[in-house]
Amino acid sequence: MSDLSQFVIPRGFRFGAVKAGLKQSGRTDFALIVADTPASAAAAFTGNRVKAAPLLIDAEHLRATGGKVRVVAINAGNANCAAGQPGIDAARATCKAAAETFACKPEEVFPSSTGVIGVPLPAEKLIAALPELAKSIGSQSDHFQQLAEAILTTDTVEKTAFARIEVSTPEIDGPGEIRQEVRIAAVCKGSGMIHPQLVPHATMLVYILTDAAIEPTVLGAYLRGAIDLSFNRISVDGDTSTNDTVLLLASGASGAAIGSGKTEFAMALAQVCTSLARQIVADGEGVSHVVELRIKGAASDADALRVAKAIAHSPLVKTAWAGCDPNWGRLMAAVGYSGALIDPEAIDISFGELPICRNGGRAAAYDENAAHAYIQQPEFSIAIHLHQGSGSCTFWTTDLTHEYIRINADYTT
Amino acid sequence: MSDLSQFVIPRGFRFGAVKAGLKQSGRTDFALIVADTPASAAAAFTGNRVKAAPLLIDAEHLRATGGKVRVVAINAGNANCAAGQPGIDAARATCKAAAETFACKPEEVFPSSTGVIGVPLPAEKLIAALPELAKSIGSQSDHFQQLAEAILTTDTVEKTAFARIEVSTPEIDGPGEIRQEVRIAAVCKGSGMIHPQLVPHATMLVYILTDAAIEPTVLGAYLRGAIDLSFNRISVDGDTSTNDTVLLLASGASGAAIGSGKTEFAMALAQVCTSLARQIVADGEGVSHVVELRIKGAASDADALRVAKAIAHSPLVKTAWAGCDPNWGRLMAAVGYSGALIDPEAIDISFGELPICRNGGRAAAYDENAAHAYIQQPEFSIAIHLHQGSGSCTFWTTDLTHEYIRINADYTT
Numbered sequence: 001m002s003d004l005s006q007f008v009i010p011r012g013f014r015f016g017a018v019k020a021g022l023k024q025s026g027r028t029d030f031a032l033i034v035a036d037t038p039a040s041a042a043a044a045f046t047g048n049r050v051k052a053a054p055l056l057i058d059a060e061h062l063r064a065t066g067g068k069v070r071v072v073a074i075n076a077g078n079a080n081c082a083a084g085q086p087g088i089d090a091a092r093a094t095c096k097a098a099a100e101t102f103a104c105k106p107e108e109v110f111p112s113s114t115g116v117i118g119v120p121l122p123a124e125k126l127i128a129a130l131p132e133l134a135k136s137i138g139s140q141s142d143h144f145q146q147l148a149e150a151i152l153t154t155d156t157v158e159k160t161a162f163a164r165i166e167v168s169t170p171e172i173d174g175p176g177e178i179r180q181e182v183r184i185a186a187v188c189k190g191s192g193m194i195h196p197q198l199v200p201h202a203t204m205l206v207y208i209l210t211d212a213a214i215e216p217t218v219l220g221a222y223l224r225g226a227i228d229l230s231f232n233r234i235s236v237d238g239d240t241s242t243n244d245t246v247l248l249l250a251s252g253a254s255g256a257a258i259g260s261g262k263t264e265f266a267m268a269l270a271q272v273c274t275s276l277a278r279q280i281v282a283d284g285e286g287v288s289h290v291v292e293l294r295i296k297g298a299a300s301d302a303d304a305l306r307v308a309k310a311i312a313h314s315p316l317v318k319t320a321w322a323g324c325d326p327n328w329g330r331l332m333a334a335v336g337y338s339g340a341l342i343d344p345e346a347i348d349i350s351f352g353e354l355p356i357c358r359n360g361g362r363a364a365a366y367d368e369n370a371a372h373a374y375i376q377q378p379e380f381s382i383a384i385h386l387h388q389g390s391g392s393c394t395f396w397t398t399d400l401t402h403e404y405i406r407i408n409a410d411y412t413t
Numbered sequence: 414m415s416d417l418s419q420f421v422i423p424r425g426f427r428f429g430a431v432k433a434g435l436k437q438s439g440r441t442d443f444a445l446i447v448a449d450t451p452a453s454a455a456a457a458f459t460g461n462r463v464k465a466a467p468l469l470i471d472a473e474h475l476r477a478t479g480g481k482v483r484v485v486a487i488n489a490g491n492a493n494c495a496a497g498q499p500g501i502d503a504a505r506a507t508c509k510a511a512a513e514t515f516a517c518k519p520e521e522v523f524p525s526s527t528g529v530i531g532v533p534l535p536a537e538k539l540i541a542a543l544p545e546l547a548k549s550i551g552s553q554s555d556h557f558q559q560l561a562e563a564i565l566t567t568d569t570v571e572k573t574a575f576a577r578i579e580v581s582t583p584e585i586d587g588p589g590e591i592r593q594e595v596r597i598a599a600v601c602k603g604s605g606m607i608h609p610q611l612v613p614h615a616t617m618l619v620y621i622l623t624d625a626a627i628e629p630t631v632l633g634a635y636l637r638g639a640i641d642l643s644f645n646r647i648s649v650d651g652d653t654s655t656n657d658t659v660l661l662l663a664s665g666a667s668g669a670a671i672g673s674g675k676t677e678f679a680m681a682l683a684q685v686c687t688s689l690a691r692q693i694v695a696d697g698e699g700v701s702h703v704v705e706l707r708i709k710g711a712a713s714d715a716d717a718l719r720v721a722k723a724i725a726h727s728p729l730v731k732t733a734w735a736g737c738d739p740n741w742g743r744l745m746a747a748v749g750y751s752g753a754l755i756d757p758e759a760i761d762i763s764f765g766e767l768p769i770c771r772n773g774g775r776a777a778a779y780d781e782n783a784a785h786a787y788i789q790q791p792e793f794s795i796a797i798h799l800h801q802g803s804g805s806c807t808f809w810t811t812d813l814t815h816e817y818i819r820i821n822a823d824y825t826t
Contacts, residue, residue, distance in 0.1 A: 047750065048746060048749035048750045049748075049749045049750070049755050049757065050745050050746060050748060050749025050750075050755070050757045050760075050773075051749075051757070079742070081742065081745070081746075082741075082742055082745045082757070082770070082773055082774055082775070083774055083775075084758070084772065084773060084774030084775075086774075087774075116740075116742060117740075117742020117743070117745060117746065118740075118741055118742035118745065118770070118774075118775055119775070120775075192729065193729055193743075193746065237727075237728040237729060238726070238727070238728065239727050239728060239729045239743070239746060239747070239750075240746070240749075240750035241746060242742075242745065242746050242749055313651070313726070314650075314651070314652050315650040315651065315652060315728070315813070315817070315821070316605065316606055316650060316652045316821055317652075319817070319818055319821035319822040320821065320822065322818065322822040323821070323822030323823055325822065325823075327529075327530075327531075328495075328531055329492070329494065329495055329529060329530020329531040329655075330530070330606075330652070332463050332494070332495045332530060332531065332655065333461060333463060333494075333530065333606065333652060333653070333654060333655050334652070335462075335463060336461035336462045336463025336464075336653075336655055337460065337461045337462070337463075337652075337653035342462050342463070344462065344463045344464070344495070345497070347463075357495070357531070359497065360463075360495055360497060361495055361496055361497030361499075361500075361531075362495070362496075362497075362531050362532070362533075400728070400818065401818065401822075402815055402818050402819075402822075404728070404732070405732055405735065405813065405814065405815050405818060406815075408728070408729055408732035408733065408736070409732040409733065409735040409736030409738065409814075409815075410736055410738075
């Protein structure tokens with residue numbers, strides 16, 4: 001992260017991370033985001049019916065405070081999921097300790113966990129690390145970087161995105177307008193068990209911070225809009241996690257108040273979320289190809305998404321990509337079982353600009369060598385036109401490689 | 414196949430296979446089943462909306478004949494799918510040539526294809542091979558074995574199953590009953606792209622033959638019943654093929670007439686189909702573990718199936734099995750996103766007889782070493798009790814291994 005990033009860290013927040021001893025690797029594994037004053041908050045959680053203990057407590061806390069958060073307490077190395085009452089107790093104990101450290105209510109603490117499922121979280125390790133962590137937090141880019149590192153699990157790189165916009169707000173004591181800078185900074189982790197189905201949708205953990213002043217309900221609407229174009233449009237392995245969380249906090253420290261329907265803010269937020277979503281896919285477990293699916297001409301947007309997901313979840317399609325095999329028949333099969341309304345004889349497939357399939361059969365101009373060369377690229381685009389209507393979607397996914405198997409089949413206990 | 418199998422080959426059929434030059438390996442790739450007289454027929458085809466040309470023609474032919482088949486013409490090495498009008502023309506030309514060879518109507522020919530999608534079928538190769546094939550057919554077990562070999566693609570073993578029952582039928586001119594032997598013989602292929610969703614559901618190709626005399630509509634009801642307990646309860650990779658076909662033929666050559674609701678026949682048919690379904694899973698591409706899922710206590714049978722399928726399609730669960738990793742948290746996650754009605758705190762998981770998870774958390778008696786040892790076995794059973802109702806299902810699936818990736822990612826053109 002260059003020094004320039006200092007100018008895009010939203011005002012009103014501090015960050016930090018320490019080693020609490022949860023990661024076997026011995027890396028930092030416990031991080032905090034601390035708002036100077038209670039920040040407006042909007043969150044989205046996994047659609048999985050098995051939800052980790054911190055998500056249950058997060059939802060309860062947001063209801064209790066009407067959408068206000070002072071402290072986000074994030075651990076990696078343990079998902080605190082399927083751990084029964086001890087898991088709930090561990091999350092509550094962490095919130096209580098953090099609330100004492102920062103002189104706020106326990107309900108103003110937002111716990112997050114990622115890592116192995118089914119092993120009780122050792123809250124005592126987090127609590128013991130809190131004093132050191134509280135001393136180390138700060139508002140600089142290197143503090144933000146510490147946060148970005150500590151929340152990683154099988155990820156290989158940190159994932160951050162930034163935006164800065166200027167918004168016009170009415171002058172308080174006059175007829176004019178004043179221009180104010182609003183910053184957005186976002187950080188996330190996620191590499192495997194990636195098929196977020198967020199409700200309104202992520203073990204993807206995403207934290208988005210802004211220094212705009214936005215009411216929680218308005219903030220929620222912005223968040224849902226951005227998620228639908230980003231995190232709900234990616235899949236690495238089709239496994240929807242029990243811990244997926246997206247949290248958007250607005251500190252108000254810029255002094256710029258933003259109401260509903262502010263296009264510049266919505267666009268900047270969507271841009272930041274899409275950047276993170278693509279970074280997650282690019283860092284997917286064992287990924288050697290990132291694939292952009294552009295589905296067009298579907299009977300509805302929902303149908304377009306069905307087609308994209310069927311392709312993104314097909315082991316046969318994903319292994320063909322891993323082998324740079326332009327086997328488009330596997331794409332046709334996935335389109336066919338997607339559940340979307342289709343006419344098999346009205347399907348066109350292109351790899352980038354290369355015609356592959358026209359009217360459901362091999363394109364006259366099909367060039368296997370060119371198709372093979374095209375999908376040897378680390379990132380490529382596949383367009384499928386169904387000719388059924390005007391439904392469409394763009395979706396990002398990955399291949400399925402030997403390395404994915406190695407990462408997930410290695411039994412090391 | 415031992416000589417004993419001669420006693421279980423249904424009377425009224427002949428079989429054979431030749432090398433038509435479709436398989437790159439140079440093995441036999443074109444097989445026939447020929448009924449001495451038109452056999453009663455019932456069939457089920459893939460639920461994929463992209464259907465191969467032979468399936469479209471099969472459905473048309475069965476309608477035209479009211480469910481009668483003289484010749485089944487099966488090629489491996491080319492799926493004749495997504496090949497447009499040339500694909501349809503190729504299938505029709507094959508039917509016409511077979512009809513001429515065996516002096517029947519083209520509508521009494523049932524074509525089947527399996528292999529690569531998107532490449533036009535070279536019907537001329539099949540037609541050129543017909544005379545030699547017609548000469549070689551016979552009714553012995555070695556002829557049946559030739560059929561079983563010729564239809565294979567990525568399969569590593571032939572898959573056959575046999576049953577023999579005695580049925581009582583009223584004496585025609587008297588008050589007594591006579592006991593008559595009815596034979597069932599079945600053969601199939603299938604290894605990858607296996608998640609049959611047959612409608613009333615399979616590139617699984619299954620041919621079941623009996624010498625009972627059964628009307629086509631009654632035969633259809635028997636077939637649907639057997640499929641729901643067998644082929645619709647397996648998945649290797651979750652990819653539903655464009656070519657899946659199950660065909661049940663009844664020659665009547667035993668002289669035993671079977672009407673609807675004959676339990677012995679239904680049970681024998683289900684037993685044969687379940688045997689084949691399990692053989693397909695055991696020969697799944699790259700499989701190192703076959704897993705039986707026993708879902709109990711679901712709100713409905715449909716919910717039980719949702720849970721089984723979510724688990725069977727989870728790359729994270731399947732890679733854990735490949736690594737003999739007893740990571741039950743991945744099972745919990747899959748149960749959670751299955752869409753089934755669940756209470757996360759009322760889920761019990763057992764590996765065989767070993768308690769793994771109780772009430773949604775790690776079982777008190779959980780023994781990781783024992784769990785690890787248990788799933789090192791090539792075949793094992795996982796039971797999940799949801800405590801929501803009386804819905805249940807048994808489902809067979811596989812792990813996801815390096816070998817699956819090798820088989821499907823190798824680009825050899």
